[in-house]
Structures are given as C-alpha cells and as structure tokens.
Amino acid sequence: xxxxxxxxxxxxxxxxxxxxxxxxxxxxxASVPVANSLIGRGVTPAAAxxxxxSAPAINPIVLTATAVAFPGxxxxxxxxxxxxxxxxxxxxxxxxxxxxxxxxxxAVRHTGHQPGHGRWTExxxxxxxDFLHAGGFLVLGAMAAATFNVAVPRSVLDTFSGSPWLSVLxxxxxAVILAVCSEADAFVAASLTGFSPVARLxxxxxxxxxxxxxxxxxxxxxxxxxALRFSSATTVVxxxxxxxxxxxxx
Amino acid sequence: VKRHPQVLLLVLTGVGLLHASLFxxxxxxxxxxxxxxxxxxxxxxxLVLGLLGAVLDGKGDDHPGDDHGxxxxxxxxxDHGxxxxxxxDHxxxxxxxxxxxxxxxSLLLYAPPALGAxxxxxxxxxxxxxxxxxESLPAASxxxxxxxxxxxxxxxxxxxxxxxxxxxxTGFVTPVGQGGGWxxxxxxxxxxxxxxxxxxxxxxxxxxxxxxxxxxxxGTWHPQGVLGTRSAEAALDVRHTQPIAQPVNxxxxxxPLTPS
Numbered sequence: 001x002x003x004x005x006x007x008x009x010x011x012x013x014x015x016x017x018x019x020x021x022x023x024x025x026x027x028x029x030a031s032v033p034v035a036n037s038l039i040g041r042g043v044t045p046a047a048a049x050x051x052x053x054s055a056p057a058i059n060p061i062v063l064t065a066t067a068v069a070f071p072g073x074x075x076x077x078x079x080x081x082x083x084x085x086x087x088x089x090x091x092x093x094x095x096x097x098x099x100x101x102x103x104x105x106x107a108v109r110h111t112g113h114q115p116g117h118g119r120w121t122e123x124x125x126x127x128x129x130d131f132l133h134a135g136g137f138l139v140l141g142a143m144a145a146a147t148f149n150v151a152v153p154r155s156v157l158d159t160f161s162g163s164p165w166l167s168v169l170x171x172x173x174x175a176v177i178l179a180v181c182s183e184a185d186a187f188v189a190a191s192l193t194g195f196s197p198v199a200r201l202x203x204x205x206x207x208x209x210x211x212x213x214x215x216x217x218x219x220x221x222x223x224x225x226x227a228l229r230f231s232s233a234t235t236v237v238x239x240x241x242x243x244x245x246x247x248x249x250x
Numbered sequence: 251v252k253r254h255p256q257v258l259l260l261v262l263t264g265v266g267l268l269h270a271s272l273f274x275x276x277x278x279x280x281x282x283x284x285x286x287x288x289x290x291x292x293x294x295x296x297l298v299l300g301l302l303g304a305v306l307d308g309k310g311d312d313h314p315g316d317d318h319g320x321x322x323x324x325x326x327x328x329d330h331g332x333x334x335x336x337x338x339d340h341x342x343x344x345x346x347x348x349x350x351x352x353x354x355x356s357l358l359l360y361a362p363p364a365l366g367a368x369x370x371x372x373x374x375x376x377x378x379x380x381x382x383x384x385e386s387l388p389a390a391s392x393x394x395x396x397x398x399x400x401x402x403x404x405x406x407x408x409x410x411x412x413x414x415x416x417x418x419x420t421g422f423v424t425p426v427g428q429g430g431g432w433x434x435x436x437x438x439x440x441x442x443x444x445x446x447x448x449x450x451x452x453x454x455x456x457x458x459x460x461x462x463x464x465x466x467x468x469g470t471w472h473p474q475g476v477l478g479t480r481s482a483e484a485a486l487d488v489r490h491t492q493p494i495a496q497p498v499n500x501x502x503x504x505x506p507l508t509p510s
Contacts, residue, residue: 065440128260136347136350185445
C-alpha cells in the first residue's frame with residue numbers, strides 16, 4: 001500500500017514519506033524494522049529512511065507530549081515538527097545523492113520461503129529471528145545508556161549550559177547517549193531548565209533519530225557500514241536544522 | 251546462537267514478562283501502569299512461539315537448505331544455497347541474541363529494585379509547571395498534598411494560601427550530603443524508568459531517617475525567601491514523621507491516603 005501512495009519519482013517520494021510519519025504512532029525502536037520491511041517491499045530506500053527518521057519524531061502522541069511538557073509555548077511544538085520534518089527530508093535527499101546500495105545489508109536477513117515450509121512456519125521463524133536479533137541489540141544499547149547515566153554525574157551538565165553553541169552540541173550529544181524514548185523525551189527536555197530553548201529543541205530533534213540503542217538496532221538490521229554513516233550524517237543535519245528553525249521560531 | 255538456546259530464550263523471556271506483569275506488580279518498577287496489557291500480550295506471544303518452536307522443530311524435519319529436492323521447487327526466485335555460508339538463515343540468530351538472557355533471567359531471579367534515593371540525588375529535578383490560579387485549600391488539617399502541588403503553591407501562589415497551614419505529604423527519604431539534612435522525595439516518570447525525574451521538598455527539624463525509607467510527614471512551610479515567589483524554598487518545618495509502607499506504584503506523586 002505504502003509504495004502505491006508514494007509518488008514515482010524518488011525525489012518527490014522523500015518529502016511525502018517524511019510527512020507520512022505523522023500517522024504512525026510508534027516510538028523509534030519500532031520504526032527500524034518497519035523501514036526495513038518497506039525496503040524489502042520495493043519502497044525506495046531514501047523514502048524509507050525519511051519515514052524511519054520522521055515517524056518517531058512527529059507522530060501525534062509525541063507532539064501532544066511536547067505540548068504538555070512545554071505548556072504555554074506552542075512554538076516549541078511547531079519548531080519540533082518543522083525541524084524533524086526538514087531533517088528527515090534532507091536525509092532522504094542526501095541518500096539519493098550520495099547513498100550507495102552496498103552499504104546496506106537488508107536482503108540477507110530474510111531468505112524468503114524455505115521450500116517445504118508453510119506460511120505459518122515462515123511467520124514463526126521470521127518472528128523468532130527478528131525478536132532475537134533486535135532484542136539483543138536493544139540490550140546492548142540499553143547497557144551503554146545505563147552505564148553513562150550512572151557513571152557521569154549530573155553536575156557535568158551544568159558546566160555546558162552557559163555557552164549557547166556548546167549547549168546545543170552538548171544536548172544533541174546527550175540525546176544520543178541517554179536514549180530516552182521519543183514519547184517521553186519532551187519531559188526530560190523540559191526539565192533541563194538551565195539550557196536555551198534552541199538547545200532543548202536540538203535534544204528533541206536528535207533524540208528520536210539517533211541514539212545508542214538505535215545505532216545498535218540499525219547496525220543489526222542494515223549493517224554497520226550503514227549505521228555509522230547514517231547516524232553521524234543525521235546528527236549533523238538534525239543539529240543544523242534545529243539551529244536554523246529554532247533560531248527563527250524560538 | 252543455535253536452535254535450542256533460541257527456543258529457550260523465547261520461553262524464558264515470555265515467562266519473565268508474565269512473571270513481572272501478570273503474576274506480580276514487578277513491572278511497576280520499570281514502566282507505567284498503562285503498559286501492563288501490552289506486557290502480558292507480549293509475554294504470552296513469546297511463550298507460545300517458544301513452545302511451538304520446541305514442539306515443531308523437535309520433530310527433526312529441520313534441515314534448512316537440505317530439502318532442495320525437485321519436489322520442493324516452489325519457484326520463489328530464491329537460491330538458498332549461498333546464504334548458508336553466512337549463517338543469516340532463520341535457523342540461526344546472531345551472537346548478540348545471547349545478551350537477551352540477561353534481562354530474561356534477571357526478571358525471573360533477581361528483579362532490580364525500584365529507583366530510589368541514589369537516583370533522586372543525581373536525577374533532574376522535575377520542572378514544576380507554571381500555574382496562574384490556585385484553588386483555595388480544603389479546610390481539613392493537616393491538608394493532604396502532593397510534593398508537586400506543595401512546591402507550586404510555595405513558589406507561585408500569590409495569595410499565599412499555604413501560609414500557616416499544616417500539610418501532610420508522603421515520599422521517601424533522600425539524604426543531603428553528610429550534614430544530616432534530608433529531602434522528602436518522589437520519583438515520577440512519564441513512560442518508563444529511563445525518563446525519571448524527581449520532586450524534592452527539603453525537611454527541617456528532624457534528623458534524617460535511613461535513605462529510601464518511606465514516610466508520611468506533617469508540618470508547616472519553612473520560612474525562607476518570600477512566599478509566593480521563586481525565592482521561596484520548597485521546604486517544611488516537620489512536626490511529625492511516621493514510617494509507612496512503600497506504595498505499590500511508587501512512581502507517582504500521590505496524595506497521602508487517609509490522613510490520620
């Protein structure tokens with residue numbers, strides 16, 4: 001269905017796919033397998049990645065949570081929506097421009113039907129494989145995030161809140177390391193009161209798109225070569241988008 | 251990861267989830283209450299699939315790739331031969347799946363405790379919402395209150411409705427450094443324990459109980475700063491403390507039950 005709704009031309013499919021992220025009320029871990037199966041069904045990878053990035057960031061649940069966490073400042077919700085959409089679209093186009101199919105490794109995951117296996121057996125084995133695969137990487141990412149949470153004292157946070165530029169970069173990095181679920185990160189951002197609104201926006205734009213558990217999940221699903229390039233590029237694009245849009249709106 | 255450990259992992263994870271969500275309230279230590287149905291459903295699904303796997307795969311019909319006989323030519327356009335060298339077939343999972351044994355076993359054998367004073371002493375303080383109007387306080391004395399409401403009233407209520415009133419709050423003890431001071435604390439989360447934030451009210455006039463003790467406290471506002479403005483400290487002159495049992499769902503900022 002998804003591939004029928006998308007415009008044929010890849011460059012047009014990208015913004016449509018980013019906007020389509022509005023309808024999937026899931027958090028970021030779910031969008032990795034979804035994007036993978038979209039690619040498996042012939043959706044152009046650029047559009048699938050745009051969807052992967054935008055879906056957890058701009059769905060109604062996340063936007064509502066943001067509005068609740070920042071009462072009286074609807075511009076924060078608007079800025080989050082616009083900056084996330086922009087990042088997703090830019091990343092999709094970047095993939096069209098620079099992306100190479102051999103960074104991806106999605107095809108080897110499913111070997112398709114085993115002759116002699118029924119549909120249900122396939123479903124069961126596919127489920128088992130996906131669960132064990134994604135679950136293992138999720139544990140890995142969670143262990144990294146938890147270690148950071150315990151090992152680094154919060155007072156370190158305050159030393160960065162003074163400078164406007166450093167604080168944006170620092171909160172973007174913190175979003176990567178803390179790996180808070182996108183449906184809850186607005187509340188964490190709201191509690192970082194020492195930081196400028198633009199820095200908090202960067203936290204909320206980067207968080208759903210790049211973090212330790214997502215990198216681990218993507219590495220498991222699409223391959224390490226892809227995950228490293230994609231995550232670092234996304235971080236840069238997301239920070240730039242938040243600074244531009246946050247600077248204008250907030 | 252070979253076949254049998256895979257089945258074992260599914261079953262263990264499923265049983266662990268059911269143990270935490272269906273047969274006990276353990277899940278409340280990690281996620282919000284509303285996620286319980288999802289946890290139970292996931293637990294049942296994993297358990298059923300694991301058991302199915304144990305029964306069906308045990309029949310010995312499972313030689314992926316060996317059954318390339320002419321009678322199986324479904325013509326799906328896939329050549330299964332080359333894939334087997336890489337081990338990316340359904341029948342094996344990557345080694346990283348072994349890590350799933352950690353959470354599965356810990357749920358069953360040693361469930362990590364709820365977050366407490368250690369986390370509260372280092373976590374972000376929850377930003378108390380701006381509030382323009384405050385309902386007048388009920389006439390009861392002491393007035394049961396949440397820590398959030400107390401903080402908001404002390405720092406934002408221009409009418410100073412809290413002045414001179416005796417309030418009652420519950421929470422756990424978080425010591426302040428070595429000085430013997432302490433905070434009455436609640437940890438609150440929105441979705442799961444990863445996004446926890448704390449609400450603290452400083453207690454004056456009684457020595458600290460051991461960290462993580464749950465107490466009900468009655469007292470009046472400790473005058474420091476100008477009441478009704480940001481300069482006012484959220485603090486209480488304690489008249490009476492009483493240890494209480496830890497609430498089942500500790501991650502909310504609830505009113506004290508029956509004020510006694």
